[in-house]
Amino acid sequence: MSEVREKAALAKQAAGIMNRLTTNQKNEALLEMAHALIRHQDSIIEANRIDIERGRANGTSESLLDRLTLTSARVEDIAEGLRQVVRLSDPVGITLESFERPNGLRVDKISVPLGVIGMIYEARPNVTVDAAGLCLKTGNSVVLRGGSAALESNRRIVEVLRGALASTSMPAEALQLIEDPSRASVDEMLKLNGLLDVVIPRGGASLIRNVVENATVPVIETGAGICHTYLDESAQPAMASDIAFNAKVQRPSVCNSMETLLVHEAFAERHLRELADRFLRANVELRGCERTRAIIPEANEVTETDYATEYNDYIMNIHIVSGIDEAMQHIGKYGTMHSECIVTENQEHADQFMQQIDAAAVYHNASTRFTDGFEFGYGAEIGISTQKLHARGPMGLPALTSTKFRIYGSGQIRG
Amino acid sequence: MSEVREKAALAKQAAGIMNRLTTNQKNEALLEMAHALIRHQDSIIEANRIDIERGRANGTSESLLDRLTLTSARVEDIAEGLRQVVRLSDPVGITLESFERPNGLRVDKISVPLGVIGMIYEARPNVTVDAAGLCLKTGNSVVLRGGSAALESNRRIVEVLRGALASTSMPAEALQLIEDPSRASVDEMLKLNGLLDVVIPRGGASLIRNVVENATVPVIETGAGICHTYLDESAQPAMASDIAFNAKVQRPSVCNSMETLLVHEAFAERHLRELADRFLRANVELRGCERTRAIIPEANEVTETDYATEYNDYIMNIHIVSGIDEAMQHIGKYGTMHSECIVTENQEHADQFMQQIDAAAVYHNASTRFTDGFEFGYGAEIGISTQKLHARGPMGLPALTSTKFRIYGSGQIRG
Numbered sequence: 001m002s003e004v005r006e007k008a009a010l011a012k013q014a015a016g017i018m019n020r021l022t023t024n025q026k027n028e029a030l031l032e033m034a035h036a037l038i039r040h041q042d043s044i045i046e047a048n049r050i051d052i053e054r055g056r057a058n059g060t061s062e063s064l065l066d067r068l069t070l071t072s073a074r075v076e077d078i079a080e081g082l083r084q085v086v087r088l089s090d091p092v093g094i095t096l097e098s099f100e101r102p103n104g105l106r107v108d109k110i111s112v113p114l115g116v117i118g119m120i121y122e123a124r125p126n127v128t129v130d131a132a133g134l135c136l137k138t139g140n141s142v143v144l145r146g147g148s149a150a151l152e153s154n155r156r157i158v159e160v161l162r163g164a165l166a167s168t169s170m171p172a173e174a175l176q177l178i179e180d181p182s183r184a185s186v187d188e189m190l191k192l193n194g195l196l197d198v199v200i201p202r203g204g205a206s207l208i209r210n211v212v213e214n215a216t217v218p219v220i221e222t223g224a225g226i227c228h229t230y231l232d233e234s235a236q237p238a239m240a241s242d243i244a245f246n247a248k249v250q251r252p253s254v255c256n257s258m259e260t261l262l263v264h265e266a267f268a269e270r271h272l273r274e275l276a277d278r279f280l281r282a283n284v285e286l287r288g289c290e291r292t293r294a295i296i297p298e299a300n301e302v303t304e305t306d307y308a309t310e311y312n313d314y315i316m317n318i319h320i321v322s323g324i325d326e327a328m329q330h331i332g333k334y335g336t337m338h339s340e341c342i343v344t345e346n347q348e349h350a351d352q353f354m355q356q357i358d359a360a361a362v363y364h365n366a367s368t369r370f371t372d373g374f375e376f377g378y379g380a381e382i383g384i385s386t387q388k389l390h391a392r393g394p395m396g397l398p399a400l401t402s403t404k405f406r407i408y409g410s411g412q413i414r415g
Numbered sequence: 416m417s418e419v420r421e422k423a424a425l426a427k428q429a430a431g432i433m434n435r436l437t438t439n440q441k442n443e444a445l446l447e448m449a450h451a452l453i454r455h456q457d458s459i460i461e462a463n464r465i466d467i468e469r470g471r472a473n474g475t476s477e478s479l480l481d482r483l484t485l486t487s488a489r490v491e492d493i494a495e496g497l498r499q500v501v502r503l504s505d506p507v508g509i510t511l512e513s514f515e516r517p518n519g520l521r522v523d524k525i526s527v528p529l530g531v532i533g534m535i536y537e538a539r540p541n542v543t544v545d546a547a548g549l550c551l552k553t554g555n556s557v558v559l560r561g562g563s564a565a566l567e568s569n570r571r572i573v574e575v576l577r578g579a580l581a582s583t584s585m586p587a588e589a590l591q592l593i594e595d596p597s598r599a600s601v602d603e604m605l606k607l608n609g610l611l612d613v614v615i616p617r618g619g620a621s622l623i624r625n626v627v628e629n630a631t632v633p634v635i636e637t638g639a640g641i642c643h644t645y646l647d648e649s650a651q652p653a654m655a656s657d658i659a660f661n662a663k664v665q666r667p668s669v670c671n672s673m674e675t676l677l678v679h680e681a682f683a684e685r686h687l688r689e690l691a692d693r694f695l696r697a698n699v700e701l702r703g704c705e706r707t708r709a710i711i712p713e714a715n716e717v718t719e720t721d722y723a724t725e726y727n728d729y730i731m732n733i734h735i736v737s738g739i740d741e742a743m744q745h746i747g748k749y750g751t752m753h754s755e756c757i758v759t760e761n762q763e764h765a766d767q768f769m770q771q772i773d774a775a776a777v778y779h780n781a782s783t784r785f786t787d788g789f790e791f792g793y794g795a796e797i798g799i800s801t802q803k804l805h806a807r808g809p810m811g812l813p814a815l816t817s818t819k820f821r822i823y824g825s826g827q828i829r830g
Contacts, residue, residue, distance in 0.1 A: 016747075016771060099792065105781055107791060114803050115773065193627070197803050212608070213631050218804045221633075239826040246828035332431075354821050356431060358530065366520055366824025375829070376522060376820075377514065388529050388612050388817035389633045390805040402803035405791075406769045409781025411654040413661035414790070 004143075004188040007176040008195040011116045011141035014174040018139045019113045021169060023090040026137055029170035034082040036164035037129065037157070041075040047156035048125065055149055067124050068150055078129045081380060085133040088379045091398040092139045106408040111401045113139035115197035118189050119382075120145045120211060122203035125153040131202075132161060132175055134382045138400040141174040143196065145189060147203075148181035155179060190215040197402075202383050205310055220390060220399075222383030225255030225338040226310050227368045230262040230327040230353070232344035237271045239365060240343045241278060246367040247341065249282050253312045255384060256339045256361075256371040260307060260317040262327045268295060268320045276318070284314045291320040307334045324349050331357060338386050339368035360386060360393035419558075419603040422591040423610040426531045426556035429588040433554045434528045436584060438505040441552055444585035449497040451579035452544065452572070456490040462571035463540065470564055482539050483565055493544045496795060500548040503794045506813040507554045521823040526816045528554035530612035533604050534797075535560045535626060537618035540568040546617075547576060547590055549797045553815040556589040558611065560604060562618075563596035570594060605630040612817075617798050620725055635805060635814075637798030640670030640753035641725050642783045645677040645742040645768070647759035652686045654780060655758045656693060661782040662756065664697050668727045670799060671754045671776075671786040675722060675732040677742045683710060683735045691733070699729045706735040722749045739764050746772060753801050754783035775801060775808035 001009075021029075037044065048070040055065050097109040117140050119131045128146055135142035146154040158177040165172040178185050190199060193216055200220045201211035208224055229247050231240045247258035263272055268291070276296045279286060286292075287306050288299035302317045307330075321327045324342075331340055341363035342353040350364045361371040371394060373381030378396035385391045391399035416424075436444075452459065463485040470480050512524040532555050534546045543561055550557035561569040573592040580587040593600050605614060608631055615635045616626035623639055644662050646655045662673035678687055683706070691711045694701060701707075702721050703714035717732045722745075736742045739757075746755055756778035757768040765779045776786045786808060788796030793811035800806045806814035 020770065101792060105785060216628050218802055242826060242828050250829050355435065359819070361820040361822060363822045364824060366822055366827040367829055369829035370520060370822060377516060387633055392818050393820050403807050404774070405776040405808050407776060407778045407781055407785060409779060411657060412781040413657050414665055414782055414784040
């Protein structure tokens, strides 16, 4: 049996125990895991050093190496993340509906764990702990397949976490790490119907595309974010500038940052020069449509491909539009249904935008950067769903549950 | 552009209008559709006759032809189904959450239509109307791909329904029928990411397997039902017999009927002979394990394949087990997570079964035949989900919606 199938089967077996644990038992296990990370931080940091050295030898960029690096402070942060998950309320075992039918049947609809969750993700080893914490807290087993760049770190982290579970009621087999770094192990996970109940990809566009295109297991698509900010004619100039600047520059590497700024032609006439200067001073590369370049000669020419690209970088497109309809059409064509914003003082336009734009989160006069579980007050999140089934937007703990009907009778049969 | 892509694109365009219709507008459209079916029943029945004649010439079985046949009474029933959907409450536009963040952002979570739903189904033309009614009532566009056996009926029905919409606020383009009867049109639908928001297959196991294995669009898996009834040692004999008999015989062709009867060895010793006679009198073919055949010599030998088969017919397996653990193991191995039942007077065993069996619906002392939207009081259903994401079990109208966050600010940016 392959590593993937064997570990998924062990995880599935453990799921039968996981779904019976009490909230206290699960929290105790998570706290044990947090302790163990701190206690074993030296060996974790040492394993991480092997990843970093290999990465440097392979020519990995320093910014990526930085995201990969574990320090004592970062391990503390990661352990604190687990403690935060402990404080979140347990979404499992809740009676969502309960009713009695005229024939005397009692029907209860109960929240239950999903079962076995497959996580496929890239680089950063903190995702290993975050995902483990969120999945186990919700009574699920989890099969982790992290990126090969963090393999030694992930291996040691999972060893430590599983070791921590030995003294708890939670079965260590509920937490599995696939160590095969080849693409084949991902492909195998994607077809494990009957063993994995869902696969959640977290990473760049090509990782997510591969999962969506090849999985036969149900998928929760996350994170692809081509987000727009539309500055309407009546937008307050200072507010418009702050929101657009924040959406692009505050953290360009994340999915809810802005890739394309849409500007009403009249607003552009009056304010685009000043706004563009602010971006240029922050070293943002501008790519503009023809009308933009007439006002901002420094902007490079934008292409169709640019409009459809998630830069995750200090690059942005600017497109001047004739009004809200053209702006909404552009978003409908290029958006990934993640986060979209209109800045306007025109209530009718705001209503139209909030109603008609088809996205997980639509904003009136606020930065798209707020699409985030913590910012919504939901706590840690396993990802931001950009699909419409099951969960949409920031996924709190309830997104890691399913439901089950329990029907209690006294001999009822159907007539 | 292919028929499939063209019609899906029209449906998607119409979705932008659909999601703005009021409940009244949608209900008026559905009532118009019901009227039109009655008004045009002659031409519908005539079109249906072509399907029946072609089917008979092709050697289609009489029982399938019967399911395919439309009569005046059946058209009345179908129209009445639409009127029932009108009476169901509209799940769209409901504020599911609303809160204000410390920074003053107001966050509303609103139920919205899914967008464009692809339905892939077989034979019976009533599904065409049912699916149209449920999808349109929830503000979705729908692309129907029915079986070729009902093509003429479906074509005329959809023509009538679209005609009815002309005098309403609902765009006729929201309702599309794919007329290409080849497998290629199904395959194309399964890959229409960006145009279809979900595909719902309804039909036999091979249709569903094809969809699950080949779709890159999100899928709601429905209907595969290998359901078990377990008669525990302490089961009341009369109740056990009634429940098992009802689960198999009341309507064997549906997904929530029983395929395998699991019997505690002590119960089998005392009651299996009598129970088996009841099934034999109803012309049910019995396939039994060795221990069963020692008691019921009339039973044929059961195979591994039989345990994994959804007969949808007057055939059933009988397997004698040593107790509840073996019964639950068997269900875990062969069940499709649809509906599972325990008949017992032992409360501890009942609790164990209800807690541990991983299925959409678990029953204590009642027939699995109750897994059904009408029986739960939810009204008409688009299918019974056998997956854990999004919806599980009978899918009421809310299963045809998604959600959207609307965030209202006054210039908030992220720090």
